[in-house]
Amino acid sequence: MKVYNFAAGPSALSDEVLEAAKQQMFDFAGTGVSIMEISHRSKAYDAVHNECIALIRELMAVPDNYEILLLQGGASLQFEAVPLNLLVKGKADYVVTGNFSKKAYMEAIKYGDIVCQATSEDKNFTYIPDVSEIRFRQDIDYIHITSNNTIFGTAYKKDSIPRTDAVLVADMSSSILAQQADVSDYGLIYAGAQKNVAPAGLTVVIVRKDLIGHEMPLCPTMMKYSTQAKNNSLYNTPPCFCIFMATLNLRWIKKCGGVAAMEEMNTLKSDMLYDFIDNSAFYKNSVVKKDRSLVNVPFTTPSQELDAKFVKEAESAGLIALKGHRLVGGMRASMYNGMPVEGTKALIAFMQKFELENK
């Protein structure tokens, strides 16, 4: 049975990427050994490491005045690394649009004068606050947003991100490489890799060079962007296999037509699913339409009992990891780059069948 994996992260990788990894398990790039066994100071590894960085630069059109860092610790470590590295005046403004967004804010308040300027928690994060109405403070080091909220299925759109003179920082863990972003809109972008970049264990940071090197004295050496930038992210042993997988995945994205093609495919999939839900009296998505995520689609049936039945029967039909997050309930279909259009079609076909049998 073909299995389609709707996990929110770690999430589906393209079969082609997994196949390439499988084929090289005992012989990476003609070395006669696995990528997992070779030194991170070897020429063979160095080529992969630099290709990974170059492909991120190419696919995201990262300008030359930005460093691309390959780190560990996930977005959660960046929740603290960001204020530790960027707070110079000691002030930053946050917009809180979900669980991780709130965590980022709660970590930052330990390090300076941090203000949450807007939150959508009043309606269980089912919308993105209108940032054009927010009076962000003057003389702040940065504004922090979370571009896509995995749990709640909301996202900023190109025209809804804050437009101010302040440095904009975004957690793009669930939108990086899935939709286009103009890097020059941001001072810093960070992302855990496990949704669209690579298996869990890699964190990508894209940071404007002039923002590097002003760390607070208490910032641990390993968390300093300057340490990592100076050493091309090879200050200590990097997560080599994850970076290798990222490189395979980036090659695949490039071959498919780049991030624009990914966005087009992701739009097609989520539009299909949103349209189906909106035209159904049985299924419901509670997110404000203009703020809907391109990759995470939460939905419910008329009852919690049916939700549970849905998840169970879907799994038996090979549609796995559809259970919604406990903070939202119901179901959630995460459809990142690795999810083929056929997977979304299979989900919709199952939803039709389930509705007929249970309404």
Added chain:
Amino acid sequence: MKVYNFAAGPSALSDEVLEAAKQQMFDFAGTGVSIMEISHRSKAYDAVHNECIALIRELMAVPDNYEILLLQGGASLQFEAVPLNLLVKGKADYVVTGNFSKKAYMEAIKYGDIVCQATSEDKNFTYIPDVSEIRFRQDIDYIHITSNNTIFGTAYKKDSIPRTDAVLVADMSSSILAQQADVSDYGLIYAGAQKNVAPAGLTVVIVRKDLIGHEMPLCPTMMKYSTQAKNNSLYNTPPCFCIFMATLNLRWIKKCGGVAAMEEMNTLKSDMLYDFIDNSAFYKNSVVKKDRSLVNVPFTTPSQELDAKFVKEAESAGLIALKGHRLVGGMRASMYNGMPVEGTKALIAFMQKFELENK
């Protein structure tokens, strides 16, 4: 051509472990998807995660009053995590026996009254200081040692570690699972996984429970042992694939007879090589005999020119990654658990041939 990989880390994995990973690339534990694609909150992943911890506990005979944490960031992040978590009185003593040992000390001095009580830097780290002669301070939070010095090929032996009332902390990155250690001798053990445990990207911390929860206020949340212990190392997405590989490797170690069997095999390999070097007028190892490492064997030929020739010709013969670290020069054969006895034999045969051709 059979390739034997003498890399110091990341380093050789058993073919059996790589084969198991390859076989499950598209279907992990009957899920129909790769371990790289499934949620870290799923039952299937949870089983691997807990098996990994249970196998470390079993194979290292870790007592119940110790937590086993699966983290990211490498030993380098622990250089700061250790003082941030353990300094309560604010004082610790370090013994410096190599490059990483010194880095650990240099990071720690930022956080308290830290004294380097002994160093072997006077003789380029070719010996382990006699710790029985050191007067460690009273009222310190811990003593820090590096159990095996990868670059210099030295190691503490069971009877040469400090025996005091103080909490003993050891960086065991290159000796963990390669030789037996009595965990109860230590308050905390940490290790980057990329030599004997798993591919790079995982850090193992084994810490006595009473030492958890006294973090300095400035310790980042992600670096707090209490955060990770409370969440069974699932506070955020862990490096799932590395943990899966660790589990496969731990199963293999168990099947081979456990850490005792690994130590026996590693002793056999390094004894063979040391004996050969000691009986040769051509090759030389500069380490004080009683302090020689079980897993890292540095050696030289009579000249730098011949060293370079040796490394090049060895590589052509399928004996790769033998170039010594720049701080030592010459060659270095790292022979961790993943190196079969045949690999050491092949190296010695090559060394004999090279000597005949070049003396």
